[in-house]
Amino acid sequence: MPKIPYKTEKEDEEDYEIVSFEDFCDKSPTAKADLLTLNDNINYRLFFESGKENKCNESGAASASGASEIQTETSLNGSKASHKRKIPFAPFGKSDKARRGSLFSGVIPKARIDGDVREHRYERFSSNQGCLNRWLEQAGTLLPGMLVAGLLCALGVATWWAVAGALGGGWGDDHYRRLWERVHPEEVKKPLTPLTLEKPVITEYRYHDHNNLSTKNRSNATDNKKKEVKKGFLEHSPEVMKELCARIVDDDLRFDCYPQFGANEEGCVKRGCCWKVTDTQNAPYCFYPPQYETYQFVNSTENKHGMTVYYSRSYDTGYPGQFSVARIDFNYLSNEILQIKISDAEHKRFEPAYPEVPMVFNSVSEMKYRVQVDSSAVGFKVVRNSDNVTIWDAQNTGGMILSDKFLQFSAILPTNYTYGLGEKQDRFLNDLNWKTHTIFNNDQPPTENVHLYGSHPFYLALETNGNSHGVILLNSNAMDIVLQPTPAITYRTIGGVLNFYMFLGPSPSDVVAQYTEIIGKPFMPPYWALGFHLCKYNYGSLNVTRDVWQKNRDAGIPFDVQWNDLDYMSKGNDFTYDTDKFSGFPDFVKTVHEAGMHYVLLFDPGVSASEKPGEYPPFDRGLEMDIFVKNSTDQPFVGKVWNRISTVWPDFTHPNTTAYWKEMMADFHRKVNFDGAWIDMNEPSNFLSGSMYGECTPEELPYKPISIAAEGLKHKTLCMDAKHHAGAHYDIHNLYAITEAVATNSALAEIRGKRPLIISRASSPGLGHFAGHWSGDVFSKWHDLKASIPQLLSFSLFGVPLMGADICGFIGDTTPELCKRWMQLGAFYPFSRNHNSDTAKPQDPVSMGESVVDASRTALRMRYRLLPYYYTLFWRAHIDSATVARPLFFEFPQDPRVYSIDTQFLIGDHIMITGILEEGANSTNVFYPGPNPWYSFNTGKQLAVDSWRSIGDDEMVAVRGGSILVLQEPPVKGPVNTGNTRSLPLQILIAPDTVGVASGELYWDDGDSLNSYEEKKYTHIVFKVKENELTSSIQWWGYGVPSINKIKVFAQNPIKTVTVNNAAATFSYDQKTRVLTILNINVNLDRSLSVKWTIQKMTQKT
Template sequence: MKSYQKLTTDSTQVPEAGEDNVDGRPLCHQKLSAWWLGGGLLMVAALLSGVTVWVLGQIWWSQHGTPPLAKCVSIPEDLRFDCYPERNTVVTQELCEARGCCFVDSEQSSGSTNGVPWCFYPPDFPSYTLGSVNETELGLVGFLTRKAKAYYPKDIEKLQLSVEFETDTRLHVKITDATSPRNEVPLEVPPVTKKAETPYIPLSSPRRTVLLNTTMAPLFFADQFLQISTLLPSSYLYGLGEHRSNFLHSLEWNTLTFWARDVPPTESFNLYGVHPFYLVMEKTGAAHGVFLLNSNAMEVALQPAPALTWRTIGGVLDFYIFLGPDPNLVVQQYQQVIGFPAMPPYWGLGFHLCRWGYGSSNETWETVKAMRNFQIPQDAQWNDIDYMEGYRDFTVDSQKFGALPQMVEDLHKHGQYYVMILDPGISSTQPPGSYWPYDEGLKRGVFINNTQGEPLIGKVWPGLTAYPDFSNPDTHQWWLENLNRFHSIVPFDGIWIDMNEPSDFMDGSSEGCSQGKLDNPPYGLNPCSTRESIGTSAHYNLHNLYGLMEAKATASALIKLREKRPFIISRSTFPSQGKYSGHWLGDNRSSWKDMAWSIPGMLSFSLFGIPLVGADICGFSGSTSEELCTRWMQLGAFYPFSRNHNTQDEKAQDPPAFSPAARTTMKEALEIRYSLLPYLYSLFHRAHLQGDTVARPLFFEFPKDVATYSIDKQFLWGRGLLVTPVLDPGVDWVVGYFPRGLWYDYYTGSLVNSSGENLKMAAPLDHINLHIREGTILPTQKPGCCTVISRGNPMRLIAALSQNANAWGDLYWDDGESLDAFAKGDYSYLVFNVTQNTFTSAVLHSNVEATHVTVDVLTVYGVGEEPKIVTVNGKEWPFSYLTNQVLTVSDLQLSLSQGFSIQWK
């Protein structure tokens, strides 16, 4: 441990961000360096070295008092870490220096004042000192002691630092109170029993990067204020949701708040969910990720150093660091901690239609019939809160929606499904004995209580409401019984859980906000939080978990009710939500800007392990135009979760509401989606099995191409299908970036041989540009009116050859709804290959479902010369060949459950 001792006693050895060595040796030869996690001890130096610098700083400033102006001015502006981040406070020199910090106003700075803090920490601001360190089975444990009192109340003097090397690619670092327990998120992380090995990295390794460097600002750990800062190895930062922003975050003095909130998607606001996870692309093309497991209100301050500061008002500092080095692997490693997403039912990937304002079950039913009449694919019909009696959960308006049970029965007869909305607020104003959900909930004590131990009363759609406490197991049983009672009347198939931040139209409750410490933290991040759970943890700690806890209770109930895979879409989300639900991006607007914002939103949730995600197609609020809705239906056909939804008192925006030309274009877009559902379903299987992304940013596949790092107007499905939508009005063309390689037009097979460039493409109103990446085989299927029909139709396999004439693809197939189909072996899995002018289908696992499906057509893009002969399983077969190098073999009628070979010479 000699190098460990040196790193924690000599502050001159601490590397700057991006520096290549610590004690004279290359980083790739140091177990205790800060740049690589694979060996376990490698991250410790960054944290412990930082602590040592703070200790030396404490000694210096305790002797010298207020830092001199000259030394303060010498700190570069982008390295000034805010010492007075309190909002709505005018920071004066007196306030700043009372904290022992530097104060440099705009007249003393270089003139760049946009966001640069005037009050910032001097180089050696006092913090904690490291005490004894002992090895444990998985790593190290040590203690940190504060020598000087900090300026936040109830400063915790002694902390415990634990470092566990859980896998070769994951480090777990936790800092908490050494003497008293604090709130921790009850995340079910799979146990680790074997200590990770510590491999050395070859000298040829290009990854010489400091992943974290906490030496630039002090650590704070008070009862209601925790703060830690780090330099970042590059400015390519992603994640940190839920916020409306570009996929690539701006580090120009940008602060992001994390507190689940009911607010229409708006720039610079915290939105419905909380995901304190980020991914960084390093300068070498490698990637790493960091996850702070904390459910309290927090914020992340970004600055152009590049650097990041975490601030939270409770809990502990519980970090997981993921090495990658590929960005796909970072997301997989993150999901190994939070859990892989659930496998959705096949019908859940079809097209969904909804609006708030149908007015009646008959009007809803007529919309479904119009979709059928025009043969537009649709799998699910939804209703918003207007189906309820007085907006009360588990009720039906018998006058306007009296035919709802018959409508649902009709949907089922046509192979379609019904999804209803539920809000968590339970009406509390009904006469006793008249509303079972509230009466029974009151009797069982399942509601969130106020500080006096009585049900807290807020206000949502029904009016005055009580809120179920989903952290209480008794609430899950009560929730199940309510769903069961309603299901016996309206046999719904899926549930849409809304308003579950939880939303409250009042400030706190009907009694207002209390003056307790939880409603008035020293660092004013937290909105009024007088709700108290019936357990031991306050709403102060659980607020951000509410949507997750409701989704978990709802998924459990649906499984018991239907004994099939649950389908749930939730507004509020938290890490591990993908195990229970998907997500829609909230109450957007019918505008071109909102359509464009949906792509970075979708890609962010791909990082968060919630692949079943999409935005309200054509926009929720406001009235859409025919052009906008047409373009949005084309884009929305490639959301993993595809739903058209709008609000009341606006004109209808379902496809039958538009002109024949627009309606036809929308139908064609949905038919493309339904054709590609076998491919999409296989992507979801990989997401469920190992945490792959479904909708994927380009840089995940091209991490060495820096030009892809900021792209959020295009995206991939998996590795092989590039989507380039039109996002602007009045144009019949679009510019898209094509990374280096061969790309084939999805429709025609025409070739784009790109050197890595932007290309202008024709995009008339009836066309969305799709391109298949070289080396990809797509399983497609003849579309039907719904997935029940399309799943039985013949398949067409499209092979897009690489420059060396190879291609690969796969197909996962099961019955589309059974629980644990993969675990039980009730599935088929096929691998497709092209090599040496031969296409092969190998069945690696088979079940009876696959015997009902045939492969009818094989299309091969990029066949350089016209074949003289084509054979199918050794038998000569007719074919067609086009001058754009497209080979088509038809009328195959090959069983999907049996391997086959097609050769051309």
């Protein structure tokens, strides 16, 4: 219930109710009179369209004549008014049920007993009026003559109401928002009302004013109440504290009590913590004592779908706005997925709208986990049921710090092997030596120990028995995540709630599949997107672009997509092209299409703000539609990126921005028929570190993530007090890229009517459902070549399979040797693109010389042969959340020897890629795990079984025993792309395991249409080999598949006969490599296939 002025303490808030406009109109005149005196509770700033009639015009209650004002959006985000006409004032909201329910009308007293007349207990607007009102109420039954005075008072109040209405009212947006949500509970989350507490807690929604980043003199309303604070560690005697602290013997068991810079003994002791200097590197000097209980258990309840636990605050931790009552919801979403949500039980806090998490409870008949809550301590444990291993032990780990702008939570893990947490440049296996990972989208070329473009607070943990689990924290605020050698993890975030999802696997592949069930399965890319891409920042002209495109095609480089960076634009402005330097651009794109290829262009989110009215439609229309991010004064926030003078940013959380973005893209697409969108600079990046006009609100926070502390949150981005439709930039920053990706995906799908290709630099959980990613502005160094593999594997964990690095590097000049090795490796990235900066020399294969051309052509032809396999893997990712690129431990989770390997990676479960990653080397050592043999993809020669081996250039691609691959040989001569390859015959490669068994599959559709799988316009075939026979089984036939013209079988003894569908077939056999090749066949796959071969009997020499 909103605050009711001058209500006596004896009166219960339940004696009042909020009345909607429709209900008001149906009430008696007396009840209406009750309402009309409640002037404070009417939103005078609300505007509605002038053409609609007021439901209550006959009563005169619902209009305020003579007052009008120009407005484009209500304070409650209600109906929008055109900027071209004035809108009449309306103190009461009119209902438009197609879009939303009506707004509130006001607060009136309830009847004391059913059937009683409502008491006239009016709200007044000064203390004198309030006293007069109460006196009138009490005297009404004694002095009927006082009715005249009451009428005069009401007349005065009505006059005040009319004047206030003309002035626009005086209460703030948050107040009206809270009142509106009380009337419309179906449109907001239900208040988090605790169960039975020691004292009743009246729930109140409190929207945190993150536009005010100061913590000075800030506290919860509950902080000002006089409450009994239970005894805490601050009251322990020095002797008791000494004894408690002495219990922490192992430095690895210390949980940091003073994470801010400048930790000292005096401050540590004031926090009730232990101070002890240690020689252990990076271990904290200030740490929590045992049983540091910031909260105490109140009560809990459990049903088949979960459990809710309440804790009350034990004492003040010193952080402003500490939660008085904490609530933990354990939601059993499925047998494998557990949600753990830690929130403020008394106030609503910001929660990100992306990713859109499906809250559907599946059957939980055989849960893989159980939750243990000890009422004598703060925290909980999550235990795996199959082996009783504690996955998370969050008891006795420093309690929980829960406050307005600092939330901290720690848990002990069951293993030292963890992966994920990014975006970062580092080894794939996480370092647990007190390593801090800052999570905050940042325009930063990849270097170690720095937070990069994306925010992914997800980790996967692997135990030595092969069991795995994963955890995502769905919180969009800036945060630090600390890993320590306990092993343990600590989360520190500066806003929102702690909304964890835990995935119990048990295999690593299961964990990722369960994770993407929550954040969204990867999108299905078009087939051509799996080809090779070529780009450079600042080709400088269309002539240079055309020349590079033609030379690489003529050299036989398999090549599908030409790109342009922002140098194609006029003045660096989106949705334009330079008609001088890129004269004839639309015709060139048409030529590319006629060659069976595609074109991708860059689109930055920043829109130029300096063009004159009528000269630049993206800015004009953005102003008209009111879709730009605002500053603290509700004007468009102005910064600077590539535009010549100034920049504004679309607010992709605004309901009008999707239409705006689609309109801009469609207008430009009619000029230049591009096929895909490259969305860059969307952290969002800003060259000014704040606003061009005015200053950002000071970031006076109780804690800043470690990598941000020196330069602040605004560094190279927008002010944190900038305003989006969905909240402050403080909360929205990490969501900017995914909201842009959603809008871009929707726009391209509608404009082209085909599958979109979108590659984004910044990212957050759920991006892979809409776009792919590249690792940004990497350096042309051997270190970055090697680091590209852990980055690729991390994004496989994050649910973004279409990922790769700029081949040969972006920043700086590459060398022929480095570029050759990078092309040999990058040819097999799921997203394969060569791209570099404007200041570096050209590095497309032809520009780098003959050695790079030869290596590139060889590696890319292998990739194009494998494209049917890649495409099938992306289909599996799309429907089953499988990974495309994956670490070795995904297939061999019980082999600790592979846990730290990040110089090799798998493509699916059949192919392993290894690069030569050291300067001057001609070979590299490779580990071939598992009991089955690995074969050279090129020759079929057996390489190794469960052992290490040194390999050279021709053995960088290996096939796992037990695999069947469907391949497609590209044209031998002339340009190569997917357009002239997809119609050619297919081949089958069989690599049997130790007992001669193998399996594989093929998914095939037209490669470009929307919803091919959902509309059954595809074909799926499963292949199996057993006892020297290959068979096929059609799972679904809905699209034509090329015929088979050749089959290869590895690891065979000399062959006697071969039949294909019972007819004798031509074959050859290589005794050196032991490869059988079945030649000159033309077999359609629209019916079952049977290929048999027999082995020559070995005759014993006498």
